[in-house]
Amino acid sequence: MSTSTIAPESVPVVAAAVRPSPPGSRIARWRGGARHLVPVLFLLPTVLVFGLFSWWPIIRSLLLSFQQTNLVEPATWVGFDNYQTLLDDPLLGKAVTNTLVFTGLALLIGFPLPLFLAVLMSELRRGAGLMRVLVYLPVAVPPVVAVLMWKWFYDPDAGLFNEMLGKVGLGPYPWLQSADTAMASLVVEATWAGAGGAVLIYLAALASVPTELYEAAELDGASVRRRLWHVTLPHMRPVLLIMMLLQVINTFQVFTEPFVLTDGGPEDSTVTVLLLIYRYAFVSGDYGAAAALSVSLAAVLAVLSAIYLRLTRAWGTK
Amino acid sequence: MSEAERRRPITRFGLGTTQLLLIAALIIEGAGPIYWVFKGSISSTQDSLRHPLALWPEEAHWSNISTAWTSLDLGRYLTNTVVLVGGSWFVQLFVAVTGAYALSVLRPFYGRYVYAAVLATLFLPGTVSMVSLYLTIQDLPLTGGSIANTPMAVWLPAGAHAFNVLLMKQFFDGIPKELLEAARLDGAGPWRILTRIVLPMSRPILAVVSLLAVMNAWKDFLWPMIAITDTEKQPLAVALPRLADTSNQSLLIAGMLIAIIPPVVVFLVFQRQIVRGIAFTGLK
Numbered sequence: 112m113s114t115s116t117i118a119p120e121s122v123p124v125v126a127a128a129v130r131p132s133p134p135g136s137r138i139a140r141w142r143g144g145a146r147h148l149v150p151v152l153f154l155l156p157t158v159l160v161f162g163l164f165s166w167w168p169i170i171r172s173l174l175l176s177f178q179q180t181n182l183v184e185p186a187t188w189v190g191f192d193n194y195q196t197l198l199d200d201p202l203l204g205k206a207v208t209n210t211l212v213f214t215g216l217a218l219l220i221g222f223p224l225p226l227f228l229a230v231l232m233s234e235l236r237r238g239a240g241l242m243r244v245l246v247y248l249p250v251a252v253p254p255v256v257a258v259l260m261w262k263w264f265y266d267p268d269a270g271l272f273n274e275m276l277g278k279v280g281l282g283p284y285p286w287l288q289s290a291d292t293a294m295a296s297l298v299v300e301a302t303w304a305g306a307g308g309a310v311l312i313y314l315a316a317l318a319s320v321p322t323e324l325y326e327a328a329e330l331d332g333a334s335v336r337r338r339l340w341h342v343t344l345p346h347m348r349p350v351l352l353i354m355m356l357l358q359v360i361n362t363f364q365v366f367t368e369p370f371v372l373t374d375g376g377p378e379d380s381t382v383t384v385l386l387l388i389y390r391y392a393f394v395s396g397d398y399g400a401a402a403a404l405s406v407s408l409a410a411v412l413a414v415l416s417a418i419y420l421r422l423t424r425a426w427g428t429k
Numbered sequence: 430m431s432e433a434e435r436r437r438p439i440t441r442f443g444l445g446t447t448q449l450l451l452i453a454a455l456i457i458e459g460a461g462p463i464y465w466v467f468k469g470s471i472s473s474t475q476d477s478l479r480h481p482l483a484l485w486p487e488e489a490h491w492s493n494i495s496t497a498w499t500s501l502d503l504g505r506y507l508t509n510t511v512v513l514v515g516g517s518w519f520v521q522l523f524v525a526v527t528g529a530y531a532l533s534v535l536r537p538f539y540g541r542y543v544y545a546a547v548l549a550t551l552f553l554p555g556t557v558s559m560v561s562l563y564l565t566i567q568d569l570p571l572t573g574g575s576i577a578n579t580p581m582a583v584w585l586p587a588g589a590h591a592f593n594v595l596l597m598k599q600f601f602d603g604i605p606k607e608l609l610e611a612a613r614l615d616g617a618g619p620w621r622i623l624t625r626i627v628l629p630m631s632r633p634i635l636a637v638v639s640l641l642a643v644m645n646a647w648k649d650f651l652w653p654m655i656a657i658t659d660t661e662k663q664p665l666a667v668a669l670p671r672l673a674d675t676s677n678q679s680l681l682i683a684g685m686l687i688a689i690i691p692p693v694v695v696f697l698v699f700q701r702q703i704v705r706g707i708a709f710t711g712l713k
Contacts, residue, residue, distance in 0.1 A: 149619045150537035157528030158543060160520070160588040165550045168558035168565050175561055182567070235448045242452065244700055245459035251696040252463065253648045255666040256685045259673055260462055263469075269478045271465070278482075303458070311707045364556045367650050371670050385556060392560045393655065401560045409557035416552040 172409070175402035182398075193403035203404075205379050206387040212294055213301075213383060214362040221302035222355060226347075228306070229313030230339065243311065250307040258371045261300040262287070265372075287373050290380035297368040297381060305361075309354055316350040317343065349422065356419040360412055384408055466689060469682035470494060477679060490679070497683035501672055503665070507687060510664035513653065516580050517587035517646040518639060524588040525638060529597035530623050534609060544598070550591045556651070562586060563655050582656035587646060593638050600634040601627060637706035640699055647692050 176193055180186035197203050232242050249257065264271040265286040273283040286296045320343060328338045344351075366385040369375055375382035375390075384404065392401035469477050471493055472486035480487070498504060528547070532540045555562070566582045567575050576582045604627060612622050628635070647666075654667045663671075665688045673681055696703060 147537070150531045150535040150540070153527045153531035153535060153619070154537070154540075154543055155527075156524045156588070157531070157547065157594065160524050160585060161547055161550060161591075163565065163570060163589075164562060164586040165555075165558070165589040165591075166546065167570065168561040169550075169553055171561035171565065172558050175564070182564070231447070231451060235444060235451060237448060238452055242455055243704060244697070245452075245455040247696065247700070247704070248459040248463065248693065251644070251692045252689055253650075253666050253692060255650050255669055256466075256688050257462075259669060259681075259685060260466060262673075264462075269481050271481050274481045307459075308707060311704055315707075360554065364554060366556070388560065389651075392563070398560055398564065405557045405560055409553050412554055412557060413552045416554075420551065 169409075172402045172405050175398060176406045177399075178402075179399050181396070189399065193397075193399040194407075196397070196400045197403055197407070200400075202379060202382055202387060206382045206384050209294060209379075209381060210363060210365065210383045210385075213298060213365055214359055216295060216298040217301060217358060217362045218355070220298055221306065222358060224302060225306045225309035226313055226351070229310045229317060230343070232310070233314060233317045243314070246310045247307040249303055250305065252304070254304060254367050255371060257304045258300065258368055261303075262372055265296055288377060290378045293373055293377060293381050297365075297372060300372070301362075301365065301368055309358075312350065312354065313347070316347055320346045349425075353419060353422050356415060356422065360415050360419065363408065363412060363415075463689060463693065466682055466686050469679065470497075470686040471683075472679055474678040477682075493679050494683045494686070497680040498687070501676055501680055501684055503684050503687055505661065506663065506665040506668045509662055510647065510666070510688075512580055513583045513649075513664050514643055514646040516584035517649075518642045520584045520588040521590055521593055521642040522635070522639060525590070525593035525597040526623075526628070526635075528594045529601050530619075530627060532594075533598045533601035534604075534622070534627065535619060544594075547591050547594050550589065551595075555586070555589075559652065559655065562652075566656060578657055578659045578662060580662075583646075583649075583653055586652070586656075587642075590642075593642070596638060597631075597634060600631055604630055636699075636702050640695070640703050640706060643695065644692060644703070 175186070177188060177190060178186040179189045179192070228246065232239065232246070235242075252260075267273060267283055267285050267288055270286075272286065276282040276284070284292065287293050324342050324346075325338055328342050333341065364385050365383050366389065369381040369383050369386050370389070373381045375386055385408075388401050388404050388408070391397045391404065468484070468486060471489045471491055473488070473490055473493075476483075476486050476488070528543075531537065532544050563577075566577050566586075569576055576585070608626060609622055612626055617625065649664075650666045653664050657663050657667065660668070660671070665684070669681070669684055669688060672684060676684075
């Protein structure tokens with residue numbers, strides 16, 4: 112039965128394939144050409160878009176980092192001058208330190224918090240849907256709006272935080288206006304804005320821990336804390352590692368917060384690497400220096416991404 | 430925690446209290462700031478400054494929102510945003526579908542090199558080539574013209590999103606080959622197989638990629654700011670910080686409210702798919 116239904120359709124195909132066509136005849140050539148042309152057509156958008164807007168800019172950054180250009184005259188080769196400019200800029204060291212401080216603080220504050228929330232949420236089963244929505248809401252807020260909102264919360268005079276702390280006799284604190292607290296204030300905002308996504312990923316990972324493991328641990332008399340430490344966390348280790356790397360990759364590129372909230376101040380305490388790239392290119396017009404710093408940042412990020420991809424693959428095949 | 434433990438009265442009391450506290454904290458943390466924007470947008474500036482902690486303004490000025498809409502020209506910025514988001518969504522989906530289809534189903538011999546070149550871009554986040562991307566849109570190779578200050582400058586680079594191609598290809602790889610083979614034997618061409626078999630079977634992944642594309646495009650700030658310097662053509666996210674320096678506080682907050690509503694509504698409506706998509710992709 113099955114052969115008879117397939118047979119009639121397959122006949123023309125077979126016939127076309129075996130029909131001897133004179134070599135070099137127009138139809139045969141067109142057919143052969145079309146067969147090869149179809150994948151080319153389908154790949155064309157991908158190749159064009161990735162070529163023009165991904166690969167060419169990457170190659171161009173590399174070239175540009177050894178050139179001087181003002182966009183009007185043709186670019187000239189200047190060797191390592193741009194890299195020298197970076198090293199001579201007193202802001203570079205500051206930007207690198209600030210970015211590392213941001214990344215470090217984000218790991219300290221922003222990394223454990225979503226994990227803690229996810230564990231708590233998965234233990235408290237009721238209202239899971241509501242909690243998930245609430246936890247993700249800040250992520251749905253556009254980052255620029257979130258940042259502008261927090262600018263208000265941090266306002267030294269009429270801001271929400273100083274007002275609340277004032278009620279219990281604390282403050283007022285100059286959150287963004289002091290070089291000591293500005294960076295930490297940015298990290299708190301960024302944590303608020305980004306934690307929701309991580310919570311959802313951790314919740315999914317927690318749900319995949321086999322319940323038998325917990326039951327077995329309980330029969331052995333393990334307390335809640337011990338079970339968390341010996342069953343849950345080992346199971347979560349790959350996810351945690353990946354999320355940590357992803358967070359480091361993201362925080363290395365922090366821009367919107369220092370750009371909108373503090374514009375790098377006060378006293379350059381929140382100038383980050385990406386903000387410095389932006390300033391080189393779009394404030395000073397020094398595209399060469401901007402490219403040199405981009406290439407340097409790219410080298411660091413590429414190493415981190417390589418580790419990240421290796422880990423995801425190892426995790427995915429497990 | 431196990432079922433036996435849950436039933437113990439002391440645990441139940443503790444759990445109940447923690448639950449209430451956690452939900453209260455999440456409401457303050459998650460919904461609170463959005464409510465604050467809503468309250469601020471219908472309060473007078475003096476009122477917001479004098480009573481930052483009040484839950485409701487002394488006098489609700491609903492007209493703030495319409496005043497902000499006209500005086501800050503929010504309609505224009507919102508339209509710009511929608512145009513940029515819509516185009517970015519379309520380009521991302523088009524590139525991902527055509528590319529993944531060629532790589533997964535048509536499988537030309539050079540496909541693996543194209544795929545490797547696409548995946549390699551995952552190693553380098555877009556921000557690091559931002560400066561030369563800016564120079565590229567000023568003087569586009571092939572056409573030779575500038576697409577800066579046009580929606581194209583945002584739409585086209587959005588398509589170079591390797592993760593979309595990866596997700597889509599992995600999904601297409603899971604479609605039974607016998608199905609595609611049978612269609613081919615029935616005389617269906619590549620286009621027909623794509624539109625009649627592959628796409629209808631790929632609704633879940635199309636939804637995930639679409640939602641992520643729309644949410645990300647709506648949130649985008651740095652690249653649109655660089656690519657579109659003409660203030661009349663900027664999206665809301667780029668216009669707001671600029672307006673923040675010059676406009677009345679309560680009107681600006683009304684503008685922020687208008688920027689928040691669409692993505693929050695999209696999230697609330699599609700939360701199931703988004704939550705699944707995030708857990709599935711393991712990415713934000």
